[in-house]
Amino acid sequence: MSESPKSNEVGVGGMAFERPIEEIEAKISELESLSQSTKLDISSEIDALNKRLREQIEATYARLGAWDRVNVARNSKRPVASEYIATILDDFFELHGDRAFGDDRAIVTGLATVEGRRFMLVAHRKGRTTKERLDCNFGCAHPEGYRKALRKMRLAEKMGLPIVSFVNTPGAYPGIGAEERGQAMAIAENILAMFALRVPILVIVIGEGGSGGALGIGVGDRVLMMEYAYYSVISPEGCAAILWKDGERSPDAAEALKLTANDLLRLGVVDGIIPEPLGGAHRAPDDAMRQVKAAILSALDELALVPPDELVAARYRKYRTMAAIDGRFPAPPSAGRADDR
């Protein structure tokens, strides 16, 4: 951990570790407005401060702990689905609804184009304004959201389009309606169905990878994670509450759960990490989104070369042996679905 967040008035949930950075930023903007109003040339002071700022950001982000990363992933300025859609897509035609119950705004789906590559976008939507956030339940999808995603993914298969999935959710919504309409069943159906889709699936965890709610649109041929995203079986808060009956210990839980991009890469759960701009995506959203765009292009181009049979067989193998230690378990069958063998 970079510092004890508890000692800070911001509390365990904040970005307290960014305070030294914010102080320098405040000083810079103060000097800038001073130089404007007084017409004094203080550019050398500002240059010096900018250099200090860069060094401070480098130093802070070089020693981010797991809990700090969780907070970066949740940062309210971090780019969300709607901004990716507006910024990196050349075209987007949204397709709503599950044709059974409703249109869950916590998951957005639609036909997308990036530099001539067409695909089906499936993405958790968190929203930006307070109203949007409430509309999207803060990215916590209901069963109809997962069923909408499945319907559009099947459509993608029929249309011969690859699927790009953006994962960014604290988790599937825990509520009465969600349970009544089969939250567990909807997620399970999606996971099962994604193994049979005969088009490439690219999954990118752009922020929070919250448990089963993430996996419900998260089975892919390539699974990438942004540098400061996290992916976990349970939230650090939930884990701390169970183990220590103490939400204050979320930082300890975050460390124990091994939920950072590097941890997941080391365990073999994700295939790659998309680097973020210095100081995180919230500091330079456009740069971050450009990195994601580049990753989409190269992954889609690569997956486009794989014949459907091989794609489905490799997806099966990937998850059937995921994170396994060589020789620990009996060898599984080598290929996936019989109709693809």
Next chain:
Amino acid sequence: MDETKEIPTPSADRRDDAVPSAPRENEIVSKEEESDAEDAGNEKAPERPSRLSRLRFSKKKDMPGGLWLKCESCGQVIYRKELEEKGRVCPACDFHFTLPGSDRIRATLDEGTWREEYADLTPLDRLEFSEKVSYAEKIQNTLKRTGQNEAYLCGRGKILGRPVVLGVLDFSFMGGSMGEVVGEKFALAVELAERESLPMISFTSSGGARMHEGVISLMQMAKTCAALDRFNAAGGFSVSVMTHPTTGGVTASFASVCDITLAEPGALIGFAGPRVIATTIKQELPPGFQRAEFMLEKGMIDAIVRRTDLRDTLAKLVDYAGGD
């Protein structure tokens, strides 16, 4: 998750008998066992338990395995011996208490037909997960206490003469939580069923994914479904019986996507645990919420089958799967 506290469970301190037989249901699960499972759905942190619930907790824990116990479902005080004679079904309200794995196997298969497979696979503390005791230590203690290497038991057997592959997720081993070996054994069982052209019969009782294995346990949801997808494409037939309780990542993966899903009366079946939901929405949950009868009414399971009828029902379903 936290909710396992409210759930009648097999005793946590069955130290001497290798084969669990007469667990005590109304003593709440031990502190350690309670923390073994989490629902994959519980992303919202539950509030700290109130002082009251903690008092209740310690009071119940102190209650020895007496002659009487209180039914979790109807509150009736039951004579323990009568409960055992009734196959651990409440004589007052028909609530089906959790059965330990070995009892389940005995109650399901024809006598002498059980051939266990993959029994030697043992969990590993790959994340070096540490709370008060390390997960590695906890594994060792649970192994000693239960005489089992994992929460999942699988193998071949016969139900009224029909050969099947049976898999049982056992709540008395770390709350039936799904870690790497549980997911692996389910997949291996399904592959055994495919190789031998047998139906796959799956019983579950679980609090969800095993927190101590982090994201590896989450990925078992995908692994089990990968194996089932292959099985389905090869024409395999699977039946899932969800018993009390089946929640979290287990419900949100293999337990819900077998060809036929059954439940025992009164079984708690859901994604998020009731306490997490109540905390999130800040309101009382409706009576019977997430129980088998509720899930049936909402169209989420195919049928509720009483424990005494399960063998006949499973045999019948296996026969139907053979076609005309």
